[in-house]
Amino acid sequence: MTPLRGITFKILSVCVFVAMSAIIKATSDDVPPGQAVFFRSLFAIPVIGVWLALRGELHTGLKTRDPLAHFWRGLVGTTSMGLGFAGLGLLPLPEVTAIGYAAPILVVIFAAMFLGEQVRLFRLSMVALGLAGVLVVLSPRLQVDPATLSSRETLGAVIVLLSAVFAALAQIFVRKLVNTETTSAIVFYFSVTASLLALLTLPWGWAVPPLHIFGLLVLAGLLGGVGQILLTTSYRNTDASLIAPFEYTSMILSIMVGYTIFGEVPGAATLAGGAMIVIAGILIILRERQLGLKRTQQRKAGPTNPH
Template sequence: MSPLRGIALKLTSVVLFVIMSAIVKFTSAEVPTGEAVFFRSFFALPVIVGWLLLRGDMKAGLYVASPMSHFLRGIVGSGAMAFNFAALGLLPLPEVTALGYAAPPLTVIFAAVLLGETVRLFRISAVLIGLLGVLVIMVPLLTVSEVSTAVLWGIGCVMSSAVLRALVQIHIRRMVQTEQTSAIVFYFSLTTTLLSLLTVPFGWVMPEPVTLMMLIAAGLIGGVAQICLTSAYKGAEAALLAPFDYASILFAILIGYLVFAEVPTVLMLVGSAIVVASGIAIILRERALGLKRFKARPGMTPQG
């Protein structure tokens, strides 16, 4: 596979994940967060299984060396997804996408604290600039005449999701030393499906037919997006593909405007540009340092 095909698959996954997020946002007024997580995870499973069967990789691809590591990845990742989905129901799609970019700077911090990784001035500066960009994005949300409780909850949810995603990135960095990427992808969907069922007592609903079809589509699209993402890393270096994650803000702004009539503020755009520049600087620096964190990326999703 050529690098250009890898880039094309990466961009396809980015677009599909944004579309999936838009569907979750569209259904959020009717469907509880836990139920949305269930549909996203459960209906991704047949897509992933079909992909493994086509590759003839079902047995080897699902081999597990450390079941507990998959379980922990599922717990933290499902929390990240739940917080992200909750935020989609409370904040505009571009803001949720942009604030989610806090995860890479936080990953650098956690790598230093949890893994003892040396972080020098360049990356410390990039992290601080990225977090400054996050604050800039928050300004329009927090400076309106009356800040609603929903907005505060939304900010709290998306930042909680970013923290958990950063922790997942650190955890998967360890997992890829012994676990297959396909196994990480499959067992994440399986674990998240099972964990989401624990929210049934908290008010699941029977969706209207159109909403039900949209939720099923969200799961199928999420599964295809995950396959595209995983396949992309087989054709190009992770450091080459990583910056394309930030293309999601362009599609989020477009879909937010066309579907939800969400007009981005100037400060949101400025803050997003700052965070993107910071993230790309971190990526380039880590590539120069030869860090292996990028090996974790095929097993990641924008939700965790």
């Protein structure tokens, strides 16, 4: 494994996903979230298919032992995506990014609840810090003063937080899936499932977008596929615990894109709360890496001889 190569692919994937989010935000006034999910998922499929074909995994990589598990993972993940896309139309990009960072924090809680993983005092403390950061980011949107309260932005904050909850649940499903399924199958069948599920939103009204909006939606799908490939490649090259902290570069990129393209200036609550969430997330990752190294050393040492 080559750490620098893995880190490079990780940062590239973050850049691509931020660009995709910006495109979805730019089209949010023209198409509903369900339609955006459809385009993002459908046009990711050919990109992923070509990638698998080039790797010689198109046939073997798409075999599955548990189709129903892919459906449930797809249902939860698609719900998260749809809520996230809806939130992009209601809140500034940096704020959506900051609230989205709650997902890895929530994974720790859900892993203890559903997978029986042990959560010791350090991780509990970091989870508390991260959730406190989420509350700080949300605080301006949840004020009770009618003079400052915006129902649109309050709704956006709640929607994005729910998106983070479903994203965390999706990660729990993925943790179970990796025991029996290949990464290729997980990536491919999620895009297929999301495309089909998005069609269920047709009765709520889909728009016939102008040509340039249609092009942007197709581009969002292509970028989604490319981003998923870059992300998968990064984890093939380097330990997850080493490259995971680079996910938080998306905050810097979101602030830059939000200011440059949408004229958004993040407030003090977004910056302060986002920093708390980032610190908590990075410390959890570093702690997990430290524990992982200790377990590896113990396995290499083997059982000790009491005599």
